[in-house]
Each structure stands twice: as C-alpha cells, then as structure tokens.
Amino acid sequence: MEYARKPAAISNESVVRRHPRLLEEVRRRLRVKHYSLRTEQAYLYWIRRYIHANGKRHPREMGGKQVEAFLTQLATRDRVSASTQNQALSALLFLYREVLAQDLPWMENVVRAKRSPRLPVVLSRAETRALLAALSGREALQAGLLYGSGLRLMECLRLRIKDVDLARNEITVREGKGRKDRRTVLPGSLRAALRVQIDQVRVLHLRDLEAGFGAVSLPAALARKYPNAEKELAWQYVFPAMRRAVDPLDGREKRHHLDAGVLQRAVRSAARLAGIDKPVSPHTLRHCFATHLLEAGADIRTVQELLGHKDVATTQIYTHVLNRGAGGVLSPLDR
CATH class of the missing domain: 1.10.443.10 (Intergrase catalytic core)
Structure with missing residues (x-):
C-alpha cells in the first residue's frame, strides 16, 4: 500500500470530532505496524468517509451490510476504479480486524473488485x-x-x-x-x-x-x-x-x-x-x-x-x- 494515491480531504470535520479516540487508535495501530504515512492518510480518509456515509454511526454498530453497501456505492455512483475500491476495502478490514478486534464472518460475502489487465504505455x-x-x-x-x-x-x-x-x-x-x-x-x-x-x-x-x-x-x-x-x-x-x-x-x-x-x-x-x-x-x-x-x-x-x-x-x-x-x-x- 506504499504507493496509494493521496485522496482529497473530507470537508465535514464533525466525523473527526465525534470519533476522535477511534481515529487516533487507528493512527496508533498503523504506526505500530510501520505502515507508511501515505497509507495512513489514505486509510484514515476512507474510514472517515465510511462513517460519514452511514450517518456518523460508530463502526462497531455496523457490519457487512454497511460495508458492502459502501463499496457498491463507490463503484456505481462514484465510479471509482477497482484499485481505489480495493484500497477502501483494505482500510475497513484494518479498522475491524486490527482496531476493533472483531470477527468478520460477514466479510466472506464482500468481493474485491477485479482489476482489468491493462497494457502499460511504453515509449520508443x-x-x-x-x-x-x-x-x-x-x-x-x-x-x-x-x-x-x-x-x-x-x-x-x-x-x-x-x-x-x-x-x-x-x-x-x-x-x-x-x-x-x-x-x-x-x-x-x-x-x-x-x-x-x-x-x-x-x-x-x-x-x-x-x-x-x-x-x-x-x-x-x-x-x-x-x-x-x-x-x-x-x-x-x-x-x-x-x-x-x-x-x-x-x-x-x-x-x-x-x-x-x-x-x-x-x-x-x-x-x-x-x-x-x-x-x-x-x-x-x-x-x-x-x-x-x-x-x-x-x-x-x-x-x-x-x-x-x-x-x-x-x-x-x-x-x-x-x-x-x-x-x-x-x-x-x-x-
């Protein structure tokens, strides 16, 4: 995840004010595991966006249904690429597994988007x-x-x-x-x-x-x-x-x-x-x-x-x- 694209900031800072301890714990766990700063910024962005998309509810109150709906919305409404959708999924997996320490049997139904094979641009x-x-x-x-x-x-x-x-x-x-x-x-x-x-x-x-x-x-x-x-x-x-x-x-x-x-x-x-x-x-x-x-x-x-x-x-x-x-x-x- 070292080379994740830096996403645009979310303007609604109420998410941060409402869940400061959760986001600080996410940041702490990322640094304990030596994730790069760019990955930290990307993961925090997707977690904030996930919370905001669900009425600022705490992730502990949500589960597979909300994660699947969020990822589907990214693909259908926001038309993000497969790699971006997978980055969002990786951020939510980290949140639930590493921070909230929740068992994720419902994650079996969440399908990662398949990236289409593309030929690289090569100059003569x-x-x-x-x-x-x-x-x-x-x-x-x-x-x-x-x-x-x-x-x-x-x-x-x-x-x-x-x-x-x-x-x-x-x-x-x-x-x-x-x-x-x-x-x-x-x-x-x-x-x-x-x-x-x-x-x-x-x-x-x-x-x-x-x-x-x-x-x-x-x-x-x-x-x-x-x-x-x-x-x-x-x-x-x-x-x-x-x-x-x-x-x-x-x-x-x-x-x-x-x-x-x-x-x-x-x-x-x-x-x-x-x-x-x-x-x-x-x-x-x-x-x-x-x-x-x-x-x-x-x-x-x-x-x-x-x-x-x-x-x-x-x-x-x-x-x-x-x-x-x-x-x-x-x-x-x-x-």
Whole structure:
C-alpha cells in the first residue's frame, strides 16, 4: 500500500470530532505496524468517509451490510476504479480486524473488485531520448534514474546518499513496494551528475546543521537505536526538499525529500515539448526500462529482480512489445 494515491480531504470535520479516540487508535495501530504515512492518510480518509456515509454511526454498530453497501456505492455512483475500491476495502478490514478486534464472518460475502489487465504505455527509444532531452537539471537526473535504474517515483525521491554506490555502479532500494529491499543498476552516464547532486546536498546539510537543524526522518526504530544517525550526511535524501517542514510523526522540523508533484509536472511538460502524443508520467520511464532491456535480450528473471517484482508474471506484461508479441507478427495486408 506504499504507493496509494493521496485522496482529497473530507470537508465535514464533525466525523473527526465525534470519533476522535477511534481515529487516533487507528493512527496508533498503523504506526505500530510501520505502515507508511501515505497509507495512513489514505486509510484514515476512507474510514472517515465510511462513517460519514452511514450517518456518523460508530463502526462497531455496523457490519457487512454497511460495508458492502459502501463499496457498491463507490463503484456505481462514484465510479471509482477497482484499485481505489480495493484500497477502501483494505482500510475497513484494518479498522475491524486490527482496531476493533472483531470477527468478520460477514466479510466472506464482500468481493474485491477485479482489476482489468491493462497494457502499460511504453515509449520508443527515440521518444525516450526526446523526453529526457527536454528535461534539465535535477529533474533530468531523476528521470534518468527512473529510466536507467527502473526505480519507482517514490523510490527515487526516498533515495538516501548511503544507498548510492558510485564505485560499483549500484543503487540499493530500501523498503520498496511490499517493504522489500533490492539492488539495481546505476547508469554510468549519471555518475558525474549524482556526484554534483550529492555535493549540493552536503552544502545544504551543513547549512542546516549550522542553523540548529539537519535532522532527517529515519525508518522504524532506527532513530532510537542510532540517535546521531538522523544528522549524518549518509542518511540525508539525495533529492531533499527546498524548505524544511514539520515531521507529522514527531512534530520536529526536518528536511524531507522533494514532493512527487515536482517531477510529475516536469515530465508532463517535457512530453509536450518533445511532441509525444501519449499519456506520459514518471512511471512510464520504469515501463520503458523493462521493455527496452527485454528488447535488448536481457533475461526476464534478471529484469524481474531489477524491478523488484514478486512474480515473473508481472514482468511478462512487458513482452507485449517484443518480437514474439503482436509487434513481431506480419499483417496479412503487408504480405
């Protein structure tokens, strides 16, 4: 759930005022289980919306009938996608199982929406070169990592200096999707730009330390285990935010990573400048990484490991552009 889309806020705050202890307990349980902040925000949103949709009744007074009606309403009236509906269901399952500790025999009748298989948007090599050429500076480096290393957007933004090995041309992704670590290739053509970026982070970090700040958020309990690590250069983000901000987990002012919207907007603008008439996002570059590697003859198991896919079947979707797919068939009209 690490990469859940951040939903819009509910305007009716009476739900929060009426059930403050319940929502605080949900937040506490999420943090005990080390769920990401984005997942926490999404789960709280769906729980508030579920309570509001049922006249602000306490979830303990409701059950399968109300959950099924809520999910059906999302699909029929609000026309949400299958992934969004499943996210709402996961939030309610967490509420009843982990917070209210209720037995859920009625959940057997609640069916998860089935996601329709969709082929990813993939750019040609020429289109990819044009897209990258239309970017500059920090955004060009980030896009280069997405395409050259197969990183997800948030994996790139959460990359820390200690996980970039310039000597071995290797990047270590920590707690990627499914909370799994993996190693992937670091393009040699980006080494010089990464050195410059890390030097800039070093200067920014020294300024923060001189101003009495310089801390960064650490995963899980590392802040207690290594109390000085949060101010070490090795733990700083490779792409830090321009301004410090208050950490919602402990209320301290820290230097976080860049917001995802910065690169998303830059890639959309670059696609327009490059004249690419396809729906392009930063994640498109990860699709291009996998497809272009397979086109070049890379082993599909190797690509699976670089991408961090749990099942090779997920990686096989990229074979739709290879010669053994539809693109390798000669149309009878051309014969």
